[in-house]
Amino acid sequence: MTYEQTLERIHAFPRFGGSPGVERVRKLLAQLGNPQDRLKYIHVAGTNGKGSTCAMIASVLQKAGYRTGLFTSPFLSDFCERIRVDAEKIPRESLVEITEEVLPVAQGLIENGEALTEFDFTTALGFLWFARQQCDFVVLEVGLGGRNDATNVIGTPLVSVITSISLDHTSVLGDTVEQIAAEKAGIIKPYGVTVAYGDQLPGAMEVIRRAAMKQHNRLVEAAPSVLSVVSSGLHGTELRYEGLSLHLPLLGEYQVKNAATALAALSVVQEHGYSIPDQALMEGFAAVRFPARMELLSENPLVFLDGAHNPDGTHALAETLRNHLAGRSLVGLIGMLADKDVHTAAENLDGLFEQVVTVTPDNPRAMPAEELTAIWRVHGTPAYPVEGVSAAFDKALTLLKENGALVICGSLFLAGEIRPIARKRLREKVGLPADFE
Numbered sequence: 399m400t401y402e403q404t405l406e407r408i409h410a411f412p413r414f415g416g417s418p419g420v421e422r423v424r425k426l427l428a429q430l431g432n433p434q435d436r437l438k439y440i441h442v443a444g445t446n447g448k449g450s451t452c453a454m455i456a457s458v459l460q461k462a463g464y465r466t467g468l469f470t471s472p473f474l475s476d477f478c479e480r481i482r483v484d485a486e487k488i489p490r491e492s493l494v495e496i497t498e499e500v501l502p503v504a505q506g507l508i509e510n511g512e513a514l515t516e517f518d519f520t521t522a523l524g525f526l527w528f529a530r531q532q533c534d535f536v537v538l539e540v541g542l543g544g545r546n547d548a549t550n551v552i553g554t555p556l557v558s559v560i561t562s563i564s565l566d567h568t569s570v571l572g573d574t575v576e577q578i579a580a581e582k583a584g585i586i587k588p589y590g591v592t593v594a595y596g597d598q599l600p601g602a603m604e605v606i607r608r609a610a611m612k613q614h615n616r617l618v619e620a621a622p623s624v625l626s627v628v629s630s631g632l633h634g635t636e637l638r639y640e641g642l643s644l645h646l647p648l649l650g651e652y653q654v655k656n657a658a659t660a661l662a663a664l665s666v667v668q669e670h671g672y673s674i675p676d677q678a679l680m681e682g683f684a685a686v687r688f689p690a691r692m693e694l695l696s697e698n699p700l701v702f703l704d705g706a707h708n709p710d711g712t713h714a715l716a717e718t719l720r721n722h723l724a725g726r727s728l729v730g731l732i733g734m735l736a737d738k739d740v741h742t743a744a745e746n747l748d749g750l751f752e753q754v755v756t757v758t759p760d761n762p763r764a765m766p767a768e769e770l771t772a773i774w775r776v777h778g779t780p781a782y783p784v785e786g787v788s789a790a791f792d793k794a795l796t797l798l799k800e801n802g803a804l805v806i807c808g809s810l811f812l813a814g815e816i817r818p819i820a821r822k823r824l825r826e827k828v829g830l831p832a833d834f835e
Contacts (some may be wrong), residue, residue, distance in 0.1 A: 401490045404497045405477055408516060411504075416513035418546040423518040427551060429503045430522060433529035434552050437467070440537045440663055441552065443544040443582040444561025446710050447595065447656040450648060450688050451561050454660035456537040458682030459667070460484050462674045467528035467536035469549070471517070474689055474814035481524045483531045496526055517541045521548040535667075545584020554587035557666040558615070560594045561659060562652070563602040564710035576601045583609035591669075593662045596620040597655050620662035622655045632694055632722065637683075642676055644683045649692040650718040657683070690813035692718055696824045699795065700726070700803040703817060705810035709739050712746040715807060719750050727802040730754040731794040732774075733787070733812035736765040743808070744773050751805070753797050754781040757790035759812040787816045791823060 399407070415422060427434055440455055442448045449470055456468040466484055473479040478487035500522055504514050521541075528536050535556070540547045563579050579602035586592050586606075592615045594606050603619070610617040625644075628636040634647040635654060639661060646657055661679075668674050690705040692715070706715040719728065730751040734740050754774045756767040767783035774781035784790040794804050806816060 404494045411516035415515040420551040423548040434525040439555035441555040442559040443540040445564045447561040450656045452537045453688045461682040462678035464534040467533040469524045470539045518548045543581040554590040558592045579605035586613045593618045620659040622658045652714040704807045705813045709742040712743040727799040729797045731806040732808040733757040733759040734808040735763045755794045761811045
């Protein structure tokens with residue numbers, strides 16, 4: 399198969415299966431020799447911040463000299479982003495090879511009535527690749543929820559990590575924070591250690607505490623107070639941690655809290671007997687890259703890209719904009735999915751943008767730009783629907799004032815679609831280097 403044919407086959411699997419649970423992927427992995435049983439895990443669930451936290455943990459472990467796998471979702475621009483070893487994406491030819499190997503096994507199970515999903519299949523590919531690459535650790539991000547997620551097929555990890563929990567995917571996970579927390583806490587395995595984001599909503603934290611106690615886990619609540627902020631700016635935050643100076647390239651106060659969670663998880667790894675020198679902490683944090691999380695694309699013009707798409711994420715984005723871009727004239731380029739809480743997102747960002755350009759992301763669940771425009775106009779913000787992300791980006795640039803900033807947000811799908819276009823336009827406009835990331 400070609401790479402394109404491989405992606406077609408992977409995407410041909412349904413997004414959702416029949417009965418919830420991990421038995422489908424367990425059967426698939428059993429026929430592949432159970433590669434997941436040969437690996438050590440840091441397993442990460444949460445509503446917001448789990449991707450950033452995973453990136454921090456993986457970067458530090460790599461700098462400490464460990465061969466480190468990283469499994470994340472969704473991808474922004476390239477499917478291979480989802481499966482990385484030492485920050486390198488799985489090569490396309492390797493993805494083709496293991497897909498060709500796993501497909502017949504999956505097809506056999508489907509013929510016997512197993513409703514395998516795309517995420518089941520992709521998770522199996524990840525486990526197989528990480529095992530063959532002989533990873534020392536795998537930082538494993540949950541896809542959706544936790545209890546019934548395909549990644550939850552693993553045994554007790556070195557540490558289970560639960561990041562910030564809030565309302566999202568309510569049709570699947572429940573419509574209260576407590577219900578969602580119960581699903582996320584489903585990754586807690588017997589006789590392990592759990593690290594929880596220290597600034598949880600009280601109801602969510604209580605659910606996590608009960609789940610940890612039931613599974614005989616020691617619970618570490620990652621207090622943000624272990625870090626002190628020395629300074630912050632457009633290029634990130636300077637931190638102090640136990641006498642160390644850490645540079646975190648990710649922008650936003652919530653990223654400091656994510657960093658505290660990552661540091662708590664890394665401390666648990668050290669308790670298992672693995673060495674993580676101070677130098678690895680400093681180099682690992684400085685090397686963290688996580689596109690579309692308040693990502694600075696350009697300083698002149700000032701352009702940011704953020705994937706915030708749920709109430710908690712847009713609240714954090716609004717806080718970051720107020721703290722770092724106060725006094726600037728802001729233009730928003732926004733596209734969202736219709737199944738998200740669009741009205742709350744607009745309320746959270748209300749009053750921040752002088753003008754908004756709306757666009758329909760290339761996704762069947764996308765909200766039409768005209769509908770999104772109507773919502774922003776209700777809030778009194780001039781808004782303009784534009785067809786196509788390329789034209790929308792160009793339109794947004796024309797609205798920028800001299801002291802202004804463009805903020806692209808609303809959906810990770812929009813972020814993935816627009817990021818290469820924006821980078822190309824900005825290279826042409828301001829002469830950014832060809833290897834600009």
